[in-house]
Amino acid sequence: ILLEEGIIFKTNVNVGKDITKKELEKEYDAIVFATGSKKARDLNVKNRDCNGIYFAVDYLTKATKHLLDNTEEISAKYKHVVIVGGGDTGNDCVGTSIRQGCASVVQIEMMPKAPDERLQSNPWPEWPKICKTDYGQEEAIAVFKKDPRIYETTIKECILDEKQNLKQIKTVKVHFNNGKLEEVKGSEQILDCDLLLIAAGFIGVEDDLKKNFKLETSQRNTIVTQLNSYQVKDKYFTAGDCHRGQSLVVWAIHEGKECAKEVDTYLMGYTNME
Ligand SMILES: Cc1cc2nc3c(=O)[nH]c(=O)nc-3n(C[C@H](O)[C@H](O)[C@H](O)COP(=O)(O)OP(=O)(O)OC[C@H]3O[C@@H](n4cnc5c(N)ncnc54)[C@H](O)[C@@H]3O)c2cc1C
Structure with a gap:
C-alpha cells in the first residue's frame, strides 16, 4: 500500500x-x-553468564526466522524450559517452546496471581484486572495438564554442570511488605532447567x-x-x-x-x- x-x-x-x-x-x-x-531487563543472579540463558526476544526472533528461512534456532526440544516473566512476551515463549517439543515448561512471576473475577474495587467500565490465560498457557494446560505459571516467585541462582551448562535453577518465594519486595525465608526450591528465557520486561x-x-x-x-x-x-x-x-x-x-x-x-x- x-x-x-x-x-x-x-x-x-x-x-x-x-x-x-x-x-x-x-x-x-x-x-x-x-x-x-x-532493550531487555536482565537478571542479576549467580551464574547468569552460563550456557543456556537467552533473552526472550532473541529466542522468539530466531524461532520465527527459522520457520521463514530455515536459519539456526535456539531449540527447546526435549528441554526443561523456565521463563522468567509472566507477561505477554513470556506467554509467547511458553507457546513457542511447547511447539518446539520441550520436555516441560514453567513460567515464573514475581507478582501475586490476579483474581479470576473482577473485585468490587475494579468495576466496569474500568479495565478488568483479572487473571488472563493466554494461548501459550492454554497450550501448556492442554499438553502438560497444568498451568505453567508460578506466582510470587523469583529466581535466585543458576546451577550448572561441569561444562558450565545450565542444569537447574534455585527459586525463592517473594512478597511485598510495605511496597518492598522481600524473600520468604526457607521457601527455596530447585527446578530442572536447561533453557532459561528472560522475559522480564523492557527498559526503553x-x-x-x-x-x-x-x-x-x-x-x-x-x-x-x-x-x-x-x-x-x-x-x-x-x-x-x-x-x-x-x-x-x-x-x-x-x-x-x-x-x-x-x-x-x-x-x-x-x-x-x-
Ligand atoms: C515478544 C513480543 C510480542 C509482541 N506481541 C504483540 C502482539 O501480539 N500484538 C501487538 O499489538 N503488539 C505486540 N508486541 C508489541 C509490538 O511488537 C510493538 O509495540 C511494536 O512493534 C512497536 O513498533 P515500533 O515500530 O515502535 O518498534 P519495533 O517494531 O520494535 O521496530 C523498531 C525497529 O527499529 C530497528 N532499529 C532499532 N535500532 C536501530 C538503529 N539504531 N538503526 C536502525 N534500525 C534500528 C529495529 O531493528 C526494529 O526493526 C509484542 C512485542 C514483543 C517484544
Whole structure:
C-alpha cells in the first residue's frame, strides 16, 4: 500500500550499513526515531553468564526466522524450559517452546496471581484486572495438564554442570511488605532447567542512540518530546515504542501517522495529511 502511495523505501540501500549521525543529518531534513523498545531487563543472579540463558526476544526472533528461512534456532526440544516473566512476551515463549517439543515448561512471576473475577474495587467500565490465560498457557494446560505459571516467585541462582551448562535453577518465594519486595525465608526450591528465557520486561531506548543524538529520556527511558508533540528538537522526531514505551502495534501505527503529519507540517508549513 505504501509503495502504491508513492513512498520510496531506501532500506535496500542502507540495510546492514552503519550510517553516522553526520551522514544522516547531512542527507535528511527530518529524522524520526522509531527504533522500538527492545532493550531487555536482565537478571542479576549467580551464574547468569552460563550456557543456556537467552533473552526472550532473541529466542522468539530466531524461532520465527527459522520457520521463514530455515536459519539456526535456539531449540527447546526435549528441554526443561523456565521463563522468567509472566507477561505477554513470556506467554509467547511458553507457546513457542511447547511447539518446539520441550520436555516441560514453567513460567515464573514475581507478582501475586490476579483474581479470576473482577473485585468490587475494579468495576466496569474500568479495565478488568483479572487473571488472563493466554494461548501459550492454554497450550501448556492442554499438553502438560497444568498451568505453567508460578506466582510470587523469583529466581535466585543458576546451577550448572561441569561444562558450565545450565542444569537447574534455585527459586525463592517473594512478597511485598510495605511496597518492598522481600524473600520468604526457607521457601527455596530447585527446578530442572536447561533453557532459561528472560522475559522480564523492557527498559526503553538503546544507550548508543541516546548518547549519539544527545536525547533526553524519561524515567521509563523513553525519548522525551516537546509537550503534546512528536517533535524532540529541531529536525528530530520520534514515534512508537521508543516514544511511549513497550506497547502494541496499533499504537505504533497511530503514533507513526500522527508523527508523519507533524513532520509534514515542519517541512511544508502546513499538512494535507488526514
Ligand atoms: C515478544 C513480543 C510480542 C509482541 N506481541 C504483540 C502482539 O501480539 N500484538 C501487538 O499489538 N503488539 C505486540 N508486541 C508489541 C509490538 O511488537 C510493538 O509495540 C511494536 O512493534 C512497536 O513498533 P515500533 O515500530 O515502535 O518498534 P519495533 O517494531 O520494535 O521496530 C523498531 C525497529 O527499529 C530497528 N532499529 C532499532 N535500532 C536501530 C538503529 N539504531 N538503526 C536502525 N534500525 C534500528 C529495529 O531493528 C526494529 O526493526 C509484542 C512485542 C514483543 C517484544
